[in-house]
Amino acid sequence: MTDTTERASAPQAGGAKAGVRVWDPLLRIFHWGLVAAFALAWLTAEEWQVVHEYAGYVVAGLIAFRLVWGVVGSRYARFAQFLRGPSATLGYLRDMLRGRERRHLGHNPAGAAMIVALLVCLSGTAFTGWLMEEPARIAMLPDPVQFVTPAHAEEEGEEGGYATGGEAVEELHEVLANLTLLLVVLHLAGVLLASVRHRENLARAMVTGRKRAAGPGDIA
Numbered sequence: 001m002t003d004t005t006e007r008a009s010a011p012q013a014g015g016a017k018a019g020v021r022v023w024d025p026l027l028r029i030f031h032w033g034l035v036a037a038f039a040l041a042w043l044t045a046e047e048w049q050v051v052h053e054y055a056g057y058v059v060a061g062l063i064a065f066r067l068v069w070g071v072v073g074s075r076y077a078r079f080a081q082f083l084r085g086p087s088a089t090l091g092y093l094r095d096m097l098r099g100r101e102r103r104h105l106g107h108n109p110a111g112a113a114m115i116v117a118l119l120v121c122l123s124g125t126a127f128t129g130w131l132m133e134e135p136a137r138i139a140m141l142p143d144p145v146q147f148v149t150p151a152h153a154e155e156e157g158e159e160g161g162y163a164t165g166g167e168a169v170e171e172l173h174e175v176l177a178n179l180t181l182l183l184v185v186l187h188l189a190g191v192l193l194a195s196v197r198h199r200e201n202l203a204r205a206m207v208t209g210r211k212r213a214a215g216p217g218d219i220a
Ligand code: HEM
Pocket: 027, 030, 031, 034, 035, 038, 066, 077, 106, 107, 108, 111, 115, 118, 119, 184, 187, 188, 191, 202, 203, 204, 206
């Protein structure tokens, strides 16, 4: 596959095309498609079930695409380019607290950890949504998942003190959806913070695909 992301076009002062191309078009479509589908799933939850489910399936489809693109996509889309271990991520967070984290042309280690968290929670939300659709799907789960603990079941109160697996899955769906929303808020805070720290509009970069070329001390 030809890799065009590293091709640095000469920065043209003030021009819309200034900078280097970092995010490829499919990655950008993935991102904004995910934002739209996630928002639609939220807004239609318990309001417009058919649309809610289709929006959830679109989220699942986009994640499936992203997993493939993380392996075969352009340079800055690849997981191998931006995934870091816990110590590198913690080191980066420590640098952030001291206000001296380095600028990354691709995702920084904290952003990368957030991407993993978002993808995992979104997958879990979509999967539990799919499970809820049919009791037969829940019945396919291993036995322990069919029931929640008696302590919890006291509140739910069904079937002699045990809540059914269906209720547990529904609860999990809601918890995961709320957790994802919390992550999205942190994601936006991270984007804002990095934009201010490195004096560049990262949200716009996710639209145009371009960022300021790496300077001295930056990680490209
Ligand atoms: C208007 C709201 C949003 C803005 C402005 C925004 C902005 C951004 C930006 C600037 C990046 C690149 C970060 C970097 O430079 O490393 C990014 C990445 C990402 N965002 Fe958002 N985001 C928004 C909402 C969301 C939502 C709602 C989700 C998920 C439900 C989401 C999921 C992701 C993911 C998964 C990535 C990684 C992209 C990749 O696959 O490489 N974002 N976002």
